[in-house]
Amino acid sequence: xxDKTVDHGPWTGCAVxxxxxxxxxxxxxxxxxxxxxxxxxFKVIKLTLTDSxxxxxxxxxxxxxxxxxxxxxxxxxxxxxACQQFLESYSSGAVRQSLSQHASRLLGVPQELxxxxxxxxxxxxxxxxxxxxxxCLQHIHLSxxxxxxxxxxxxxEQQLQSQAxxxxxxxxxxxxxxxxxxxxxxxxxxxxxxxxxxxxxxxQRFSNGVGREWKRVGRTxxxxxxxxxxxxxxxxxxxxxxxxxxxxAYQMLSRxxxxxxxxxxxxxxxxxxxxxxxxxxxxxxxxIQPRE
Numbered sequence: 001x002x003d004k005t006v007d008h009g010p011w012t013g014c015a016v017x018x019x020x021x022x023x024x025x026x027x028x029x030x031x032x033x034x035x036x037x038x039x040x041x042f043k044v045i046k047l048t049l050t051d052s053x054x055x056x057x058x059x060x061x062x063x064x065x066x067x068x069x070x071x072x073x074x075x076x077x078x079x080x081x082a083c084q085q086f087l088e089s090y091s092s093g094a095v096r097q098s099l100s101q102h103a104s105r106l107l108g109v110p111q112e113l114x115x116x117x118x119x120x121x122x123x124x125x126x127x128x129x130x131x132x133x134x135x136c137l138q139h140i141h142l143s144x145x146x147x148x149x150x151x152x153x154x155x156x157e158q159q160l161q162s163q164a165x166x167x168x169x170x171x172x173x174x175x176x177x178x179x180x181x182x183x184x185x186x187x188x189x190x191x192x193x194x195x196x197x198x199x200x201x202x203x204q205r206f207s208n209g210v211g212r213e214w215k216r217v218g219r220t221x222x223x224x225x226x227x228x229x230x231x232x233x234x235x236x237x238x239x240x241x242x243x244x245x246x247x248x249a250y251q252m253l254s255r256x257x258x259x260x261x262x263x264x265x266x267x268x269x270x271x272x273x274x275x276x277x278x279x280x281x282x283x284x285x286x287x288i289q290p291r292e
Contacts, residue, residue: 011077026113052095193266207250
């Protein structure tokens with residue numbers, strides 16, 4: 001298999017994305033095995049993949065299968081640009097974020113669902129070489145699909161199309177479900193904001209306004225950031241005790257940005273502030289003017 005080459009005909013390739021919920025009481029595999037849950041989970045996967053390829057029509061789902069404890073999603077790519085866009089989205093964490101958002105909304109979960117993922121092409125685990133997207137593309141290209149689309153996927157695709165088209169007594173519901181927040185945006189107080197990496201100005205506003213609550217925000221961010229897990233917050237408090245709470249908050253958020261790189265997004269900070277009931281500070285960072 002290592003010497004296999006595919007250098008003729010149109011560009012195609014195959015990858016399998018493995019999904020697993022890390023939220024207690026929610027098992028994606030069990031939900032998919034349930035007849036009512038199957039369509040909802042398929043819709044979550046479909047919306048996520050559409051987001052990940054930025055609308056490029058260059059992929060199809062071949063099969064969704066039991067890979068206990070994971071749910072396996074086999075995807076065929078018929079366009080290199082679509083595959084590259086997917087890999088970039090996956091590498092940045094946007095695919096996992098999209099999965100969480102769509103699953104939380106469609107499953108009616110009050111908090112954002114935590115989802116773990118793994119990506120493979122044949123026997124190659126692509127998560128180990130995401131810093132080399134050209135290598136990942138080659139592995140996917142070499143992993144040619146070995147089957148046609150599963151009949152169950154055909155039925156689910158038809159059901160999804162039927163729901164999008166009508167019947168028309170509930171147009172509001174259809175519009176709401178088929179118009180998710182774009183993957184490069186997030187919603188706060190029913191308004192959509194463009195997501196971006198945190199800036200020095202954000203750090204300054206945060207540090208000026210958070211006060212002693214910086215520890216609570218840090219621990220909230222630490223749920224998804226290894227660099228802020230216990231005892232990192234207490235160590236920061238001790239190390240910068242003489243400089244005061246501004247410097248402690250500044251160093252905490254700076255450490256988050258250094259550790260997370262491109263994934264240190266504005267949406268993550270706003271969500272942490274919202275979870276800590278610091279909405280005024282979130283409004284300040286987003287430059288939302290207070291209502292008269």
